[in-house]
Amino acid sequence: KAKDSGRNAFRFFNPEMQSAVETRALLEADLRYAIPDNQLCLMYQIQVDNQHNPLGAEVLIRWVHPKRGLVSPMQFIPIAEESSLILDIGGWVIKEACRQLAHWAKFEMTEKLTIAVNVSAQQFRQIDFVDVVLRTLNIYQVKPERLKLELTESVVLNDVNDVVNKMHALKEIGVQLSMDDFGTGYSSLSYLKQLPLDQIKIDQSFVRDITSDPNDAVMVKTIIDLAKNFHLNVIAEGVENEEQLNFLKSHGCEAYQGYLFSRPIYIDQFEELLSAASAPQLFE
Numbered sequence: 617k618a619k620d621s622g623r624n625a626f627r628f629f630n631p632e633m634q635s636a637v638e639t640r641a642l643l644e645a646d647l648r649y650a651i652p653d654n655q656l657c658l659m660y661q662i663q664v665d666n667q668h669n670p671l672g673a674e675v676l677i678r679w680v681h682p683k684r685g686l687v688s689p690m691q692f693i694p695i696a697e698e699s700s701l702i703l704d705i706g707g708w709v710i711k712e713a714c715r716q717l718a719h720w721a722k723f724e725m726t727e728k729l730t731i732a733v734n735v736s737a738q739q740f741r742q743i744d745f746v747d748v749v750l751r752t753l754n755i756y757q758v759k760p761e762r763l764k765l766e767l768t769e770s771v772v773l774n775d776v777n778d779v780v781n782k783m784h785a786l787k788e789i790g791v792q793l794s795m796d797d798f799g800t801g802y803s804s805l806s807y808l809k810q811l812p813l814d815q816i817k818i819d820q821s822f823v824r825d826i827t828s829d830p831n832d833a834v835m836v837k838t839i840i841d842l843a844k845n846f847h848l849n850v851i852a853e854g855v856e857n858e859e860q861l862n863f864l865k866s867h868g869c870e871a872y873q874g875y876l877f878s879r880p881i882y883i884d885q886f887e888e889l890l891s892a893a894s895a896p897q898l899f900e
C-alpha cells in the first residue's frame with residue numbers, strides 16, 4: 617500500500633522535473649569541492665559614470681564544473697544558500713575582491729576603482745558577517761570605501777533590526793552599501809529611510825523596455841527621483857543600447873552597467889578594457 621501511494625505520488629513529476637531534481641542533488645554534492653578544487657572564478661563587469669569613465673566593477677561568480685562546464689550563479693547560489701556552503705563561497709568572493717583591490721591600489725589608473733560584491737541573504741544573516749568583512753579588509757589593507765556590498769531586498773526581509781545594526785556597523789567601517797535589483801522584491805518605502813544605503817541599483821527588468829513600455833519608464837523615473845530625495849546615488853543595470861542610456865541620462869541617472877559597455881569578463885580582459893578606457897573616445 618505504501619509502495620502504491622509512493623508510486624502515485626511519483627507520477628505527479630514529469631521526466632523534466634525529475635531530471636531537474638536529480639541535477640540539483642548532483643550539483644549540491646559537487647559544490648562541496650568547488651572551493652577546495654579551485655572551480656570558482658569571478659568575472660568583472662564595468663560600471664561607468666555619465667562621462668563613461670570607469671567607476672569600478674561588479675564581480676559575478678561562475679562555477680567551472682569539471683563535467684558540466686560553466687554553471688550560472690542563478691543555478692548554484694540558491695543551492696549553496698541551503699547549507700553553510702554559502703558562507704564559504706561568499707567569504708571567498710569577499711577575499712578575492714579585497715585581494716584585487718589591494719593590487720589596484722598600487723596603480724594610478726585603478727586606485728580609485730570600487731568592487732561591488734553580491735551578498736546573499738543567508739550570508740548577511742551570519743552572526744559574524746561584519747567581522748568577516750572587517751577582517752578581510754584588514755588582511756589585504758584595503759580602504760573600506762573601495763568595497764561595495766550589494767544587498768537585495770530579500771536580505772531586509774530577515775530580522776530588520778539585525779539588518780539595520782549590521783548595516784550601520786558596516787557604514788562605520790566605511791564600506792559602501794548598494795540595494796540591488798531595487799523594485800523587484802517585497803520592498804516597502806518605509807525601510808528605505810531606515811537603511812544607511814549609499815546607492816540604489818535599478819533592476820534590469822525595468823531598464824529592458826524603458827523606451828517602449830510607459831510603465832517601466834515611470835518606474836525608472838520614480839526610482840531615480842526617490843534616490844535623489846534620499847540623497848542616494850543611483851546606478852542602472854542591464855543597459856544594452858544607446859536609447860536606454862539616453863533615457864536614463866536625461867532623467868538624472870548617474871551610473872551605468874550593462875552589455876552596452878561590456879559583458880562580465882575575466883580580470884585580464886577587464887584590465888585591458890580599463891587601459892583602453894583611459895584612452896579617450898572608447899565608448900563613443
Ligand code: C2E
Nearest residue numbers: 676677689690693709734735736854855856873874875880
Ligand atoms: P545581479 O547581481 O543582479 O547581477 C546582474 C546580472 O545581470 C548578472 O548575471 C549579469 O551578468 C547580468 N547582466 C549584466 N549586464 C546585462 C545586460 O546588459 N543585459 C542582460 N540581459 N544581463 C546583464 P549573472 O552573472 O548570471 O548573475 C546572476 C545573479 O547571480 C546576480 O544578479 C546575483 O544575484 C547572483 N550572483 C552573482 N555573483 C554572485 C556572488 O558572488 N554571490 C552571490 N550571493 N550572488 C551572486
Ligand code: MG
Nearest residue numbers: 674734766796
Ligand atoms: Mg548585483
Ligand code: MG
Nearest residue numbers: 796797817853
Ligand atoms: Mg542586480
Ligand code: MG
Nearest residue numbers: 797819820853
Ligand atoms: Mg538583477
